[in-house]
Amino acid sequence: MRDAVAQDAVFAGKRASWQSAIEVFKPRIGLEIMFAGIAGVAMAQGAGLPLPQLLVLATAVFLAAASAGALNHLVERDLDARMSRTRGRPFVTGKLAGGSLWIAVIGLLLAFAVVSAGLATNWLAATFVFLGAFTYGVVYTLWLKRRTWLNIVVGGLAGSFAVLAGAAAVNPDLGPAAWTFAVVLFLWTPPHFWSLAMYYRQDYADAGVPMLPVVFGDRIAARVILGHTVPLVLLTLLPVAWGAGIFYLACAVAGGAYFLYRSVLLVREPTQKNAIRNFLASLLQLTLLLVGAIVDGAVAGRLVAY
Secondary structure (H helix, E strand, C coil): CHHHHHHHHHHHHHHHHHHHHHHHCCHHHHHHHHHHHHHHHHHCCCCCECHHHHHHHHHHHHHHHHHHHHHHHHHCHHHHCCCCCCCCCHHHHCCCCCCHHHHHHHHHHHHHHHHHHHHHCCHHHHHHHHHHHHHHHHHHHHHHCCCCCCHHHHHCHHHHHHHHHHHHHHCCCCCHHHHHHHHHHHHHHHHHHHHHHHHCHHHHHHHCCCCHHHHHCHHHHHHHHHHHHHHHHHHHCHHHHHCCCHHHHHHHHHHHHHHHHHHHHHHHCCCHHHHHHHHHHHHHHHHHHHHHHHHHHHHHCCCECC
């Protein structure tokens, strides 16, 4: 009986270690960025990619994003320890030990992702895969996050580079629809994160991170969020002029209208409750945009080449 209990404890410990390791790579964010890359393929001017190439590219974008997420966890463990939202992360609690081995794993993972994308598609797409991870892991996390409230404005390029990677894999000349959708991802990221930062404003203040609501207050932050959301929603409609279909348009209108509605309510009442609802509305909008772009591209024959 004691041996069985001991074995259960060992298995539970191993399972917890694996769960902690997976958490470090931020798989949810990685999946979002991966689908942004697939949407870039669907937005490109061309007949899509053969399925094996599409799968390799999608995996490469995911792994590159995962490497940047792990670097973010590793170098921000001092900040994470001061925030209620993040103090349970593995590097903070000691479930995982940070060190040079993690730097090697992160570097090798990124190198594998970039080389895989280059060999499967082309090196312009691979460059965009690298730039997406570099922007989030180095430019945002290491250079800007602790220094300026504009951190996430520049950090928003990470999703844009994923879109460009997908489009470049199909056609290195890219095209207006792909560029427009890349700008959409760039404009979407700040109001998304600023809404979350409003909800956790005290956390960021305690950690000394100069997010927009901490520096200027909730009321001004809400107005800036709305100021980003209006051109964002309008811009999501432009791909229709370059070939996106009715399904994409319906998704863009529905998601954009709801995000805009929640942003207006946030300006009227810049409360924590409205902030988190606006954050969730931004997630809904992104989900609808990505689903709309991918399904529309698949139906139109712009996603998988046969």
